[in-house]
Amino acid sequence: MAADTQEASVDSGFGQISRTKDVAFRLLALAATLIGIVSLAALLLNVAVDAVGWLDWSFLTNPPHPNPNNAGFLPAIVGSIAIMIMIALVTFPLGVGAAIYLEEYASDGYLTRFIQLNIANLAGVPSVVYGLLGLGLFVGLFNIGYGSVLAAAFTVALLILPIVIISAQEAIRSVPDSQRQASYGMGATKWQTIRNVVLPRAMPGIMTGTILALGRAIGETAPLIMIAAPTTVFGVPNSLLSKVSAMPLQIYNWASYPQTEFQYGVVAAGVVTLLVILLTINSVAIIIRNRYQQRT
Amino acid sequence: MTNKQMTSSETEQTDDQQPNPTPGTDSLADRGTDIGVETSSRDDPATVTDRTIIESRDLDVYYGDDQALNGISMEIPEQQVTALIGPSGCGKSTFLRSINRMNDLIDIARVDGELFFREKNVYDDDVDPVALRRRIGMVFQSPNPFPKSIYDNVAYGLRVQGQDDNLDEKVHTALERAALLDEVEDQLDSSGLDLSGGQQQRLCIARAIAPDPEVILMDEPASALDPVATSKIEDLIEDLAEEYTVIIVTHNMQQAARISDKTAVFLTGGNLVEFDDTTKIFENPESDRVEDYITGKFG
Amino acid sequence: MTNKQMTSSETEQTDDQQPNPTPGTDSLADRGTDIGVETSSRDDPATVTDRTIIESRDLDVYYGDDQALNGISMEIPEQQVTALIGPSGCGKSTFLRSINRMNDLIDIARVDGELFFREKNVYDDDVDPVALRRRIGMVFQSPNPFPKSIYDNVAYGLRVQGQDDNLDEKVHTALERAALLDEVEDQLDSSGLDLSGGQQQRLCIARAIAPDPEVILMDEPASALDPVATSKIEDLIEDLAEEYTVIIVTHNMQQAARISDKTAVFLTGGNLVEFDDTTKIFENPESDRVEDYITGKFG
Amino acid sequence: MSQPDFSHDGIRTARGTAFRYLFMLCALLSILTTVAIVATLLIDAVDFFATVSPIEFLTGTRWSPTNDPVAFGVLPLISGTLIITLGSALVALPIGLLTAIYLSEYASERRRAYLKPALEVLAGVPTVVYGYFALVYVTPALDTILPLSTFNALSASIMVGIMIIPMVSSISEDAMSAVPDSLRQASYGLGATKFTVSTSVVVPAALSGIISSFILALSRAIGETMIVAIAAGQTPRMVDLTDPAGMFLDSIQPMTSAMVQIGTGDIVGQGAAYKSLFAVGLTLFVITFVMNLVSELVASRYREVYR
Amino acid sequence: AGVFAEEGDQVNIAGSSTVFPVTEAIGSAFSEENPTVNLSLSKTGTGGGFGNFFCAGRTDINNASRPIADAETEQCGENDITPIEFQVATDALTVVVNPEADWVDCLTVDELHDIWRAGGAERWSDINEDWPDEEFELYGAATTSGTFDYFNEAVIGEEENHRSDYHATERDRTIVQGVQGSEYAIGYFGFSYYSENPNSIKALSIDDDGTCVEPSIETAMSGEYTPLSRPLFIYVAKESLADSAVRDFARFYMERAATDLVSEVGYVPITEDQRDENVAKLDEAIAEVTE
Ligand SMILES: Nc1ncnc2c1ncn2[C@@H]1O[C@H](COP(=O)(O)OP(=O)(O)OP(=O)(O)O)[C@@H](O)[C@H]1O
Numbered sequence A: 001m002a003a004d005t006q007e008a009s010v011d012s013g014f015g016q017i018s019r020t021k022d023v024a025f026r027l028l029a030l031a032a033t034l035i036g037i038v039s040l041a042a043l044l045l046n047v048a049v050d051a052v053g054w055l056d057w058s059f060l061t062n063p064p065h066p067n068p069n070n071a072g073f074l075p076a077i078v079g080s081i082a083i084m085i086m087i088a089l090v091t092f093p094l095g096v097g098a099a100i101y102l103e104e105y106a107s108d109g110y111l112t113r114f115i116q117l118n119i120a121n122l123a124g125v126p127s128v129v130y131g132l133l134g135l136g137l138f139v140g141l142f143n144i145g146y147g148s149v150l151a152a153a154f155t156v157a158l159l160i161l162p163i164v165i166i167s168a169q170e171a172i173r174s175v176p177d178s179q180r181q182a183s184y185g186m187g188a189t190k191w192q193t194i195r196n197v198v199l200p201r202a203m204p205g206i207m208t209g210t211i212l213a214l215g216r217a218i219g220e221t222a223p224l225i226m227i228a229a230p231t232t233v234f235g236v237p238n239s240l241l242s243k244v245s246a247m248p249l250q251i252y253n254w255a256s257y258p259q260t261e262f263q264y265g266v267v268a269a270g271v272v273t274l275l276v277i278l279l280t281i282n283s284v285a286i287i288i289r290n291r292y293q294q295r296t
Numbered sequence B, C: 001m002t003n004k005q006m007t008s009s010e011t012e013q014t015d016d017q018q019p020n021p022t023p024g025t026d027s028l029a030d031r032g033t034d035i036g037v038e039t040s041s042r043d044d045p046a047t048v049t050d051r052t053i054i055e056s057r058d059l060d061v062y063y064g065d066d067q068a069l070n071g072i073s074m075e076i077p078e079q080q081v082t083a084l085i086g087p088s089g090c091g092k093s094t095f096l097r098s099i100n101r102m103n104d105l106i107d108i109a110r111v112d113g114e115l116f117f118r119e120k121n122v123y124d125d126d127v128d129p130v131a132l133r134r135r136i137g138m139v140f141q142s143p144n145p146f147p148k149s150i151y152d153n154v155a156y157g158l159r160v161q162g163q164d165d166n167l168d169e170k171v172h173t174a175l176e177r178a179a180l181l182d183e184v185e186d187q188l189d190s191s192g193l194d195l196s197g198g199q200q201q202r203l204c205i206a207r208a209i210a211p212d213p214e215v216i217l218m219d220e221p222a223s224a225l226d227p228v229a230t231s232k233i234e235d236l237i238e239d240l241a242e243e244y245t246v247i248i249v250t251h252n253m254q255q256a257a258r259i260s261d262k263t264a265v266f267l268t269g270g271n272l273v274e275f276d277d278t279t280k281i282f283e284n285p286e287s288d289r290v291e292d293y294i295t296g297k298f299g
Numbered sequence D: 001m002s003q004p005d006f007s008h009d010g011i012r013t014a015r016g017t018a019f020r021y022l023f024m025l026c027a028l029l030s031i032l033t034t035v036a037i038v039a040t041l042l043i044d045a046v047d048f049f050a051t052v053s054p055i056e057f058l059t060g061t062r063w064s065p066t067n068d069p070v071a072f073g074v075l076p077l078i079s080g081t082l083i084i085t086l087g088s089a090l091v092a093l094p095i096g097l098l099t100a101i102y103l104s105e106y107a108s109e110r111r112r113a114y115l116k117p118a119l120e121v122l123a124g125v126p127t128v129v130y131g132y133f134a135l136v137y138v139t140p141a142l143d144t145i146l147p148l149s150t151f152n153a154l155s156a157s158i159m160v161g162i163m164i165i166p167m168v169s170s171i172s173e174d175a176m177s178a179v180p181d182s183l184r185q186a187s188y189g190l191g192a193t194k195f196t197v198s199t200s201v202v203v204p205a206a207l208s209g210i211i212s213s214f215i216l217a218l219s220r221a222i223g224e225t226m227i228v229a230i231a232a233g234q235t236p237r238m239v240d241l242t243d244p245a246g247m248f249l250d251s252i253q254p255m256t257s258a259m260v261q262i263g264t265g266d267i268v269g270q271g272a273a274y275k276s277l278f279a280v281g282l283t284l285f286v287i288t289f290v291m292n293l294v295s296e297l298v299a300s301r302y303r304e305v306y307r
Numbered sequence E: 001a002g003v004f005a006e007e008g009d010q011v012n013i014a015g016s017s018t019v020f021p022v023t024e025a026i027g028s029a030f031s032e033e034n035p036t037v038n039l040s041l042s043k044t045g046t047g048g049g050f051g052n053f054f055c056a057g058r059t060d061i062n063n064a065s066r067p068i069a070d071a072e073t074e075q076c077g078e079n080d081i082t083p084i085e086f087q088v089a090t091d092a093l094t095v096v097v098n099p100e101a102d103w104v105d106c107l108t109v110d111e112l113h114d115i116w117r118a119g120g121a122e123r124w125s126d127i128n129e130d131w132p133d134e135e136f137e138l139y140g141a142a143t144t145s146g147t148f149d150y151f152n153e154a155v156i157g158e159e160e161n162h163r164s165d166y167h168a169t170e171r172d173r174t175i176v177q178g179v180q181g182s183e184y185a186i187g188y189f190g191f192s193y194y195s196e197n198p199n200s201i202k203a204l205s206i207d208d209d210g211t212c213v214e215p216s217i218e219t220a221m222s223g224e225y226t227p228l229s230r231p232l233f234i235y236v237a238k239e240s241l242a243d244s245a246v247r248d249f250a251r252f253y254m255e256r257a258a259t260d261l262v263s264e265v266g267y268v269p270i271t272e273d274q275r276d277e278n279v280a281k282l283d284e285a286i287a288e289v290t291e
């Protein structure tokens, strides 16, 4: 090798370029990533601690009561579950049907693009506006009773329908085209192909999306307020027209009670119950997703 | 041995994909042997019928504004193996798909001209493509079994077509004909996806023949397989031709030469340049361009 | 003309990618001309220095458990064009990226051995790869201008490296050296993405040379371009070598023969089989395998 | 030879058509929903505007639907919404963007695999819970260092901000991941540090996706109801933008919160006071609809760039 | 309603937030004995309950912290609803301030008037020069509430308006929190909200005729606490009594209103005489509709 004249400049030239900015930025970005998670964790810890002593069997099985020691969550829990079942019954077929139409039938025309854009937009309409829709449509026009199971379920179903459609579309889109080709090649009709090939393969994805959407539904409060769901319900709903309460609504109401024990006890117990149920729902979705993770 | 060397100027031509055919001086017959064609033993006249099962007349196919097939006319004989060969993009798959109207599934595809299946134009208004496809089986480039059990894969077509009497028997027969039964007999309930690539492709063939179609279309059925699996599929195809009409697209000229009775050579632009007995095509093609293609000058 | 024909048995070999070298009988020198190598005029000793700028000693590179380079030792001379050729996957890009430590960006990549840039091992702990890269420019396979104005593309490296005095002048000079100035002088504010492919690649070269590096690494810089654009880039590379050391990976042997002074031939397994003057490599290689590769027997 | 019979099977065809239209109906339901929303809002809003002029509604600076003298100026409510949006933007946009950069440029595959779902939990927590957190934990905590009203815009904004972080971060991250690696390589090749690559190449290239995420998140903040209804108070006042302390430390009333107040029965039906619910709802719908539309259009631009 | 005729085991109640705890306590006890009855209870304010629910035929019972107004009776009549009034408790409307507000323990009715009328005092010092020169932070009942109506009538009077620049809410808890959070706040609501939070807020005594009287169950029961002690009612729709669930609940309510259940939530229970009177009135109405 020759080149000895340049050696000095060479060594200095490879020295460390300042990384202060780089390192600082990295830490800043990491901190930003963690800040939401950490503060949520702190709040959850707080509420869990507050719920201790309040969240017990009698809380889960009693009706509400003005005395915090007797207050119970049962009608709200049952109400939420009843609403949820109804929502699932409504959104699942409608959502999957719309997704099938958009993915399997619709050609790429203006109407399709318009529907698609419209669905994306509906997913962003504030829930309180859906509440007004429910008030006008189900309580007003169809007269199915203020605050009834049906009115609540229909209202929230419309709210989560766009989410269900979008996730079902994604699931359907992930079915490889070679599978459809194989089916059509066998002389299957479009409907046979959809029923026997597309849907079975897309189903885990559709289920996951729907269950996650139900998780969102169970936390919705504003639409229920708008359709005048009652403040408090004793006893469990005995018909689709029964007035219904729901967990988030009961929590909202308890937050307005005079006694501090409600604020730092009963409400905390309600919040923990709601979050545990929500977490259970979401884990079911994740288990389904993992169990049926598709081979490609 | 000198003719094994590729000159640099030829390399350049190949890069640019601009064929510049140079008439060879060797006898074409000699070259036939030279390229190692083992011509099929199936052209023994006793096993071959001469009836035409599929005939296309002046068939054009367009994708949007692009023409993919240009006035294709050919008569495909019954119970023989017809190979479609040609460079990439020349329209082989398009032709295959226009036989069982799978092109209907492509929004922008449009077909002009006529295609007869046993003297019925399949593009007539009264033809239901679903009914058509029930008489024409199809096997694809890469194996695409459904994520169902082996049994259900084979039974699929039978069920779809409402032929669900004697299901067990039919499934077994199909697997047997596809030379797969011995390997999977004990695991009919396990998923079709758990098989090897070659087995999967034979499963797809079993699935295609189970409803007892008259024609089997195969679009490069072995291109995703290793040589061992490929040779099994090739054997199978020869067997199938005893009962079915097989039309196969392949990139592999040796394969076409080995297994087919008739060969159609498509060239770029969607033209059918030559269609004849396989022996003739590989040993003594009419067209210089076919000769160039077969001898590997381009494509 | 007979040697332009590729026989079918050769086709088969090519398919299987199993080289089966057969010693040729022609003189090697003859074949050099045969493949149309127009050896570079730049090996005129007056324009060539003999100083080594980059030297690798027994360099191994691994991706996870796979070894991509195997004990590479070579000395790359200053202000010359060195071409790296070899079949796909042989490690050419890997070697190139190990010079400016772009391999650091691949999580699973690991380097053993030494690589000296002006006698400093760039893998020493005290070497900051960022500083290293500021002295070694790089141009990639397909043009990758930033979605910014032409001006900002060229100014990017200057700004990043804090050389932002006389920005206008430096940008102009770089564009001029990259033979692009005339074509874009009036539209420096328009987006780099609006240029043609060949212009985009020259823009990327201008961007690479603007901060005045000592070495320019090019990884198949013309493979995404049409022949006209390619020839412009080739001219440019020859010009650049008057000031810079250029190391270029190419798949195109004619290109290597045309533009480089030195050629390194890598073969499968990450081995450097031969490294010598380009004329020598193309006219009279030492190794049979190199000969086979250059004459198109495999790869 | 007799021609084969490929004729259409009537039942099969009819069934196919029936399913087609059935599914189409499901898809059209979404359009019907939009129409129904607009119709419900409009019918009552029109009633409302028969008694209160739209000009008075849109320009009035006093909102007092029941107390004499009644006034229906929506501006105080809009200004309340503005404050919450501003406050939550200050929290969510920088944090969300930095998070996206961290996830897309810095985090290892493994770390991203658990950070992303963890972040998405933030968006899944029911808003009533956030509202409760704001009122019961955040406000008392902040009250020790700031002269805070029990109901204030600050804690509500912070909570809304935390809730929308995942919207910003995941959509922005998608856009950043769509930036081709070749651009990063080009930048590293020129001797750029990771910081420079992120800020001068990745972020500008992903800008339309990032902006789209911002708009979408802000639209969500504008429509957020329970957090503000619980924690921000019920004081419809014109916010003085020159007085940041007054803006955030005191009680305000955004549009959504006013709607809840009317909805919970504080106002007797039929009269203008009750109908104003729909006028406010319509205003909210129009604002968020336009924002969602803009966001969708901006996003479709970035999706096209690198396809 | 409509095709889905409502089932007989549903009792719907709306109305006063003041009366709410009483009904909630009794409803809770009732539902434990009658788990199949679905009892719903909304907190809408007295006026909201009459206007939006009860007289519109959507509820069977309305909680009320003031007697039904003429306009409301009329609205009910239009919809063929016959409201029957039952007094179920007595309340002491309580004026509260922050515990830190050590300068004030008692306000006269005139001073209250000055604080709460439209265009009245803005600062504490406007009432009494010795008091801090600080603006009031006012928390009060929403206009739909009986509390507002009662306070308006008893303190502000016909000639003047209640001020409107205050935190008006149906959620009394909000008032507790608001007053608790600010040294210069003042608010009013039903006694129970005070009795549950005696440490976080301070109740003021009221001077009507020269002596300061503090709000308590005793002073309300004895009638000393004027003018802010008031009767609380429920109104039952006579037509709903055809429903056995409503009947059962109304009877149950009348029995329990005279017990400790009421005093436990911070109100004065009715006397046994009042209870007997209520039961008789109820039985008479039931007899009429079940003929
Ligand atoms: N779905 C489609 N949409 C648009 N153009 C298409 C479509 N399918 C094929 N084409 C075009 O039609 C021409 C013929 O395609 P085809 O697939 O039939 O060729 P091929 O001979 O099968 O090629 P290969 O050997 O690569 O499979 C090509 O130019 C192709 O690009």
Ligand SMILES: Nc1ncnc2c1ncn2[C@@H]1O[C@H](COP(=O)(O)OP(=O)(O)OP(=O)(O)O)[C@@H](O)[C@H]1O
Binding pocket: C063, C068, C086, C087, C088, C089, C090, C091, C092, C093, C094, C095, C106, C108, C251
């Ligand atoms: N990022 C990576 N991760 C894992 N393996 C890699 C990576 N990059 C390259 N390899 C492997 O290392 C070997 C050498 O690759 P390299 O890209 O250097 O080859 P090459 O000679 O440049 O090939 P080509 O001409 O196709 O570009 C190949 O086997 C390749 O699969």
Ligand SMILES: [Mg+2]
Binding pocket: B092, B093, B094, B219
């Ligand atoms: Mg093809």
Ligand SMILES: [Mg+2]
Binding pocket: C092, C093, C094, C219
């Ligand atoms: Mg490479």
Ligand SMILES: O=P([O-])([O-])[O-]
Binding pocket: E015, E016, E017, E018, E019, E044, E045, E046, E047, E064, E065, E141, E144, E145, E146, E147, E148
């Ligand atoms: O809720 P009120 O008792 O004040 O009507």
